[in-house]
Amino acid sequence: MTTEFEAVERARDEALARVGGAVTFAELATVETEVLGRRSVIVEMRKALGGLDAQARRSVGQLLNAAMSAVGDAVVLRRSAIEAVERAGQLEAERLDLTEFSPQRRRGHLHPFTAAWERLEDVFVGMGFQVAEGPEIETEWFNFGALNFPAGHPARESQDSLWVDWGEPGHTLLRTHTSPVQVRTMLAQEPPIYVVCPGRVFRQDTPDATHMPVFHQIEGLVIDRGISVGDLAGTLDSFVKAFFGGEFSSRLRPSYFPFTEPSAEFDVRRPDGSWLELGGCGMVHPNVLRAGGIDPEQWSGFAFGFGIDRFALTRHGVEDLREFWSGDVRFLSQF
Amino acid sequence: MKVLLSWLREFAPIEGDPHWLADQLSALGLAVESVEVLGANLEGVVVAKVLATRPHPQADRIQLVDVDRGDGESLQVCCGAFNMAPGDLVPLATLGTTMANGMLIERRKLRGEWSNGMLCAAREIGLTDAADGILILPSGLEVGADFAAAMGIETDVLYDLDVTGNRPDALCVAGVARDLAAWLGVVFTMIDPVAAADASWQGSDEAAVQILNGDLCGRFAARVLRDVAVGPSPRWLAQRLTAMGMRPINNVVDASNYVMLELGQPSHTFDLGRVAGRTITVRWAGEGETVQTLDGQLRYLSGRDGAICDGDGTVIGIAGVMGGASTEISPTTTEVLLEMAWWDPMSIARTARRLGLRSEASTRFERGTDPEIIDVAMRRFVQLLRESSPVRLASGEIVAQGNLPEAATVAVRTDRVNAMLGVALSRDAIAALLAPIGFSSQAVGEDLEVRVPSFRMVDTTSEIDVIEEVGRHYGFERIPKTVPRPTAQAGALSALQWDRRRMRHALVGFGLTEVMPLPFLAPGDLARAGLPADAVRVTNPLVEAESVMRTSLLPGVLKTLAFNASHRNPDLACFEIGHVFLPTDRSAPLPDEREQLGVAIAGAASPAAIEVWQVIADVLGVGQWRLRADAPAGMHPTRSAYIELAGTILGAVGEVDPAVAASYGVERRIAWLQVDLTALLASPHGSGAYRKVSRYPSSDVDLAFVVVESVPAAAVAAALHDAAGELLVDLALFDVYRGDRVPSGSRSLAYRLRFQAGDRTLTDTEVAAARTRCIEAITRDLGAALRS
CATH class of the missing domain: 3.30.70.380 (Ferrodoxin-fold anticodon-binding domain)
Structure with a gap:
C-alpha cells in the first residue's frame, strides 16, 4: 500500500511540476495531455486499480482522484496565468503615445452671430412665438410708409439708408430694420400673431469698433385681443430672465418711435445693479395696424426689437465688431 | 437739451438728490445722458490779494506771484498765467485742497521755486467764464474769505437730456420743469415777466408785418424797442448761457438765446432803421432768390424755403433758419425790431437740412414751437435786456396771423386707456394725471374730452397720443407685468427653419467653419468670379468697393479664402448661408432674392464637395438627386456638375475654375458646392420613409x-x-x-x-x-x- 501511495504522490508531484513549467498555451496543452491524458501515469494508475483489494482500491482510488483534481486545477490556474502574461505582452506591444496625435480634421465652427441668433429664437419659441423672415431688399412702403414714418421724416429721407437701383429712385432700399417682416406677417396672417423676426439689416454706417453697415437684429410682434403695456413689460421681463438668467430684471423707459405708441426703451438690470440698454419697444401704433389690415379697435399689440450682434460681442468680450466679419479663421475657430 | 437744476427751480420747488432727480427725468422719457455737478469742490479756495509778480528765474512760461491769503503775510505761488496785477483779488486753492478733477494741492517745487498753492482759472473751480487766465475777482471782497461764500456761489447741477422727437415741449427749461414738477407732485408756475411799455407810443405806428403765405407762417409777431445800448450781458446771464453750452455775444443776442432756452421760443432782432419801408413780409422764396446770411454766406433759395423780406420785397432773412446780414444789429443800432414767429415745422426742417444750417432755433421750429408763449417770451426778452441797457418799448404787439393749426380736442375713453396700459384708472384719475402737464379735461359720461395744450399741438393729435401721456405720468414701472400666452398656436420653428438649422449644424460637425463676408461686392468682383456682371447696385454706397449686391456667395467666400491664405491658413474649409439678389426681372417689385449655401474646401478636389453635398442630402432626406456634368459659371469646366432633383437645378458641385481662384489670389484647388436653399427646402425631401431591416442573410x-x-x-x-x-x-x-x-x-x-x-x-x-x-x-x- 505504501508503495502505491508513494507512487501516486510521486506521479502527482511530477505532474504539478510539469504543469508549473509550461510557459505557452502550446506547452501547457502538451503537458496536459501527458499528465492527464489516457496514456498519462495517473490514468494508467487508475486503470491498474482493478488489481488491488477492495480497501486498497478505495483508498488508492481516493488518492488518485484527489491527485487528478489537483493537477486539473493546476492546469486551469496555469492557463489563466499564461493568458495574463500573453495579454500583458500583447497590450504592451500595442502601446500608443496618445500625445503624438494631433488630428488634422477639426470640428467646424458656428459663427458667434448664428449661435446668438439661434439661442434667441429658442427662447422665444419656448415662449410660444413663431419665427418669421422676409427679404433684405425692401420697398420704401414696407420699410417706412407702413410703419407710420410721416413723409419727410428725417429717417426716411436721410442718408442713413442704403438705396438700390430698383424701380423708381427712392423706392427700394436695403431694409433698415426687420419691421417690414412684421408688416408682411400682418398682411399674410390673421391675428392672433406671436412672431419674432430675426434678420440682417443695413445702415449707412462707416465700419468701426461698434458700427457696421450690416448687422443683425431680432424684432418681436404680438397682436391679440386686449394686449397692453403690462403685457409688453411682462413678456420682455420673461425673456430677460430666460435669456440672461433669473437674477436679471428689466424696466421700460418712455421713448419715441414712429411705429409704436406708447414707446419705450427697455433696459436690463444686471445682478450688480448696473443697467444695459437693450432696445426699443412699444404698443403697435394704430396706423401700423391699419397698414397691416388689422382693425385697431378689435386688436392691439406690442412690438420690440434689439440687436443680436452685441450679444456675441459682450458674451465673448470681443472689442471690435469688425472681427466677426473678417472671415479670419484664427478668430472664428475660437467659438 | 441741457438744463440747470437752479433754472428748473425758478419754475417749481424741485428737491432731491441730483442723481435721484436724473432717474426721475429718465422715467419720464427725458433720458439723462450726463449729470454734471457745477461749483462743487470749492472748499479750501479762498480770496487772495496779489502783492507782487516776479519772473521765475528758471522758466519763462511761469511767474512767481506773491499773495496775501488774509493773514497779512506774503505767500509765494508759481503761476502759468500772466493776467493779474498787484492789487487784484484772485481765487487761491490753499494747500490740502482737492480740486474738481481730483488733483490735490500740495507744497511743491517748480523749477527750483516753491509753490504754496494754486491760483485758479474759472474753469478749474467749476465756473464757466469765457475769459482765459486766472479769474480776477470783483474788488471789494474780503481778503482771506471763503471763495464760494464771498462770491455767493451755490452748487448747481447740469443735466444733458436726450429729448425725443415727440417732445417739443421739453426743448426748454420751462417745459422740462413742468413735466418734472407734475411727476414729483409739486406746483409749476409759469413766469409772468413785467415789461412796461410806453403807453404814448404805438408799435404799429413804427413798423408793419405781413404774412403772404399762411401755410408757411402761423403767426408773426414783432415789437419795437428804442434806445438799446448793445454791450455785454450781466455776468449771471452770461454764465448761465456758457453752462448751457452757448457762447455769450452781447446783451441783445444773449437775451434772445436765454429766452429760447428758457421758454423754447426763438426770436430774431432787426436793426429797424435798416429795414426798407419798416415793413416785414413773409412769403415763400422765389426759385433762385439770394440772401447774404449772418455768417456772411450768400445763400440761394428754392421755392420751398421761407423768406423774410423787407418793404421792397428784398429777402433779408431765411425763415426760422438764419437772419440776414443787411439788417443785423450793430453797436450803432438804436431802434430794434424784435420778432417771434410760429413756422410750419416741415418747411423749416426741409430748409435747414437742405442748407446744412441746423441750429438751436431751427431744431425747435422743426418740432413745433408754442404759439401761445410768444407774448410771455417778448416780455421776458425786454425784462432781461433792461438789466444791461435802457429800453424804450413801444406799446402793443404788431401781429400777422397765418394758418395756425389749432390744438386738438381729443376724445379719450377710460376703457381704452386702461386696456392699452394694462391698468385700472378711473376717469378722474386720468384727468388728474393730465392736468399738471397742461392737458385740460372735461368729463363726457365715463370718458373724457381732452384739450391738448398749445405747446403739444404738433405731436399730440389723437387718443393714443394722450394715452401715452397718461402712461408716462402714471409711470411705466408701476404698470403690473403680465405675460400673454398664445392660445391658437404653439411656438415652433417652421419646417424650413428647422431643416436649415439641422443642415448648418451637420456642416459644422463635418468640419466646416461658418463665415460671414460682407454682402457687398466691388464693381468687377462678379466678372472676376466668372459670373454675369448684372446685379442690383447701391446708389449711395459708403465706398464704391461696396456698391454691388452679390448674386452669388462665391466672390465673398473666395475673398475669405484669400485672406486666410495670406495669413498662413491656406486649407480653410468653410461655408456661408446668406441671401443673394438676382436682377432677373427688373419689372418685378423686388429683385429675386434667394437664400444660398456656399461651401468651399481649399486644397481639396471636387469629391470633397460631393461628400459635403451627400451629407446635406442625407441629413435632409433628399431623394432622387443626380449630378449632371456641366460647366456652371465660375466653376471648373471639366470637374463640375449641376445637382438636379426631378428636373430642377438645386445647385452645383465641383471645383472653382482655377482661373477664377487665381484672380482672387488663391493658388490652390478649391472644392466648391453651392446650393439654392430656397429651391432645395421647397422641394420634396425628408419623407422619412423607413425600410424594415431584414432578418435574413444578404x-x-x-x-x-x-x-x-x-x-x-x-x-x-x-x-x-x-x-x-x-x-x-x-x-x-x-x-x-x-x-x-x-x-x-x-x-x-x-x-x-x-x-x-x-x-x-x-x-x-x-x-x-x-x-x-x-x-x-x-x-x-x-x-x-x-x-x-
Whole structure:
C-alpha cells in the first residue's frame, strides 16, 4: 500500500511540476495531455486499480482522484496565468503615445452671430412665438410708409439708408430694420400673431469698433385681443430672465418711435445693479395696424426689437465688431 | 437739451438728490445722458490779494506771484498765467485742497521755486467764464474769505437730456420743469415777466408785418424797442448761457438765446432803421432768390424755403433758419425790431437740412414751437435786456396771423386707456394725471374730452397720443407685468427653419467653419468670379468697393479664402448661408432674392464637395438627386456638375475654375458646392420613409466594368439600380482604376451590390440571375465590358 501511495504522490508531484513549467498555451496543452491524458501515469494508475483489494482500491482510488483534481486545477490556474502574461505582452506591444496625435480634421465652427441668433429664437419659441423672415431688399412702403414714418421724416429721407437701383429712385432700399417682416406677417396672417423676426439689416454706417453697415437684429410682434403695456413689460421681463438668467430684471423707459405708441426703451438690470440698454419697444401704433389690415379697435399689440450682434460681442468680450466679419479663421475657430 | 437744476427751480420747488432727480427725468422719457455737478469742490479756495509778480528765474512760461491769503503775510505761488496785477483779488486753492478733477494741492517745487498753492482759472473751480487766465475777482471782497461764500456761489447741477422727437415741449427749461414738477407732485408756475411799455407810443405806428403765405407762417409777431445800448450781458446771464453750452455775444443776442432756452421760443432782432419801408413780409422764396446770411454766406433759395423780406420785397432773412446780414444789429443800432414767429415745422426742417444750417432755433421750429408763449417770451426778452441797457418799448404787439393749426380736442375713453396700459384708472384719475402737464379735461359720461395744450399741438393729435401721456405720468414701472400666452398656436420653428438649422449644424460637425463676408461686392468682383456682371447696385454706397449686391456667395467666400491664405491658413474649409439678389426681372417689385449655401474646401478636389453635398442630402432626406456634368459659371469646366432633383437645378458641385481662384489670389484647388436653399427646402425631401431591416442573410456581388470616360459613373450606377431590381439594398462604387490594365480612354469601375430579401434567404439562383441582368444591362446599354 505504501508503495502505491508513494507512487501516486510521486506521479502527482511530477505532474504539478510539469504543469508549473509550461510557459505557452502550446506547452501547457502538451503537458496536459501527458499528465492527464489516457496514456498519462495517473490514468494508467487508475486503470491498474482493478488489481488491488477492495480497501486498497478505495483508498488508492481516493488518492488518485484527489491527485487528478489537483493537477486539473493546476492546469486551469496555469492557463489563466499564461493568458495574463500573453495579454500583458500583447497590450504592451500595442502601446500608443496618445500625445503624438494631433488630428488634422477639426470640428467646424458656428459663427458667434448664428449661435446668438439661434439661442434667441429658442427662447422665444419656448415662449410660444413663431419665427418669421422676409427679404433684405425692401420697398420704401414696407420699410417706412407702413410703419407710420410721416413723409419727410428725417429717417426716411436721410442718408442713413442704403438705396438700390430698383424701380423708381427712392423706392427700394436695403431694409433698415426687420419691421417690414412684421408688416408682411400682418398682411399674410390673421391675428392672433406671436412672431419674432430675426434678420440682417443695413445702415449707412462707416465700419468701426461698434458700427457696421450690416448687422443683425431680432424684432418681436404680438397682436391679440386686449394686449397692453403690462403685457409688453411682462413678456420682455420673461425673456430677460430666460435669456440672461433669473437674477436679471428689466424696466421700460418712455421713448419715441414712429411705429409704436406708447414707446419705450427697455433696459436690463444686471445682478450688480448696473443697467444695459437693450432696445426699443412699444404698443403697435394704430396706423401700423391699419397698414397691416388689422382693425385697431378689435386688436392691439406690442412690438420690440434689439440687436443680436452685441450679444456675441459682450458674451465673448470681443472689442471690435469688425472681427466677426473678417472671415479670419484664427478668430472664428475660437467659438 | 441741457438744463440747470437752479433754472428748473425758478419754475417749481424741485428737491432731491441730483442723481435721484436724473432717474426721475429718465422715467419720464427725458433720458439723462450726463449729470454734471457745477461749483462743487470749492472748499479750501479762498480770496487772495496779489502783492507782487516776479519772473521765475528758471522758466519763462511761469511767474512767481506773491499773495496775501488774509493773514497779512506774503505767500509765494508759481503761476502759468500772466493776467493779474498787484492789487487784484484772485481765487487761491490753499494747500490740502482737492480740486474738481481730483488733483490735490500740495507744497511743491517748480523749477527750483516753491509753490504754496494754486491760483485758479474759472474753469478749474467749476465756473464757466469765457475769459482765459486766472479769474480776477470783483474788488471789494474780503481778503482771506471763503471763495464760494464771498462770491455767493451755490452748487448747481447740469443735466444733458436726450429729448425725443415727440417732445417739443421739453426743448426748454420751462417745459422740462413742468413735466418734472407734475411727476414729483409739486406746483409749476409759469413766469409772468413785467415789461412796461410806453403807453404814448404805438408799435404799429413804427413798423408793419405781413404774412403772404399762411401755410408757411402761423403767426408773426414783432415789437419795437428804442434806445438799446448793445454791450455785454450781466455776468449771471452770461454764465448761465456758457453752462448751457452757448457762447455769450452781447446783451441783445444773449437775451434772445436765454429766452429760447428758457421758454423754447426763438426770436430774431432787426436793426429797424435798416429795414426798407419798416415793413416785414413773409412769403415763400422765389426759385433762385439770394440772401447774404449772418455768417456772411450768400445763400440761394428754392421755392420751398421761407423768406423774410423787407418793404421792397428784398429777402433779408431765411425763415426760422438764419437772419440776414443787411439788417443785423450793430453797436450803432438804436431802434430794434424784435420778432417771434410760429413756422410750419416741415418747411423749416426741409430748409435747414437742405442748407446744412441746423441750429438751436431751427431744431425747435422743426418740432413745433408754442404759439401761445410768444407774448410771455417778448416780455421776458425786454425784462432781461433792461438789466444791461435802457429800453424804450413801444406799446402793443404788431401781429400777422397765418394758418395756425389749432390744438386738438381729443376724445379719450377710460376703457381704452386702461386696456392699452394694462391698468385700472378711473376717469378722474386720468384727468388728474393730465392736468399738471397742461392737458385740460372735461368729463363726457365715463370718458373724457381732452384739450391738448398749445405747446403739444404738433405731436399730440389723437387718443393714443394722450394715452401715452397718461402712461408716462402714471409711470411705466408701476404698470403690473403680465405675460400673454398664445392660445391658437404653439411656438415652433417652421419646417424650413428647422431643416436649415439641422443642415448648418451637420456642416459644422463635418468640419466646416461658418463665415460671414460682407454682402457687398466691388464693381468687377462678379466678372472676376466668372459670373454675369448684372446685379442690383447701391446708389449711395459708403465706398464704391461696396456698391454691388452679390448674386452669388462665391466672390465673398473666395475673398475669405484669400485672406486666410495670406495669413498662413491656406486649407480653410468653410461655408456661408446668406441671401443673394438676382436682377432677373427688373419689372418685378423686388429683385429675386434667394437664400444660398456656399461651401468651399481649399486644397481639396471636387469629391470633397460631393461628400459635403451627400451629407446635406442625407441629413435632409433628399431623394432622387443626380449630378449632371456641366460647366456652371465660375466653376471648373471639366470637374463640375449641376445637382438636379426631378428636373430642377438645386445647385452645383465641383471645383472653382482655377482661373477664377487665381484672380482672387488663391493658388490652390478649391472644392466648391453651392446650393439654392430656397429651391432645395421647397422641394420634396425628408419623407422619412423607413425600410424594415431584414432578418435574413444578404449576398454581395462584386462587378467591375471597363467603361469609356464619356460615360459618367452616375449612368452606370443608375443602370445597375434598374437592372438589379428590388432585391438590391445597397450599391457602392468601391474602386476606380485607370492604367495599363485597361484601354486608354476607359477606366474600370468596381461596384459592390448587396442583395437581400425581407422575407426569405435568397437562393443562389436568384442572386445569379440578378448578377446576369446587371452585366447584360451594362455591357449592352453602356458599351462597357465586364472586367474579369
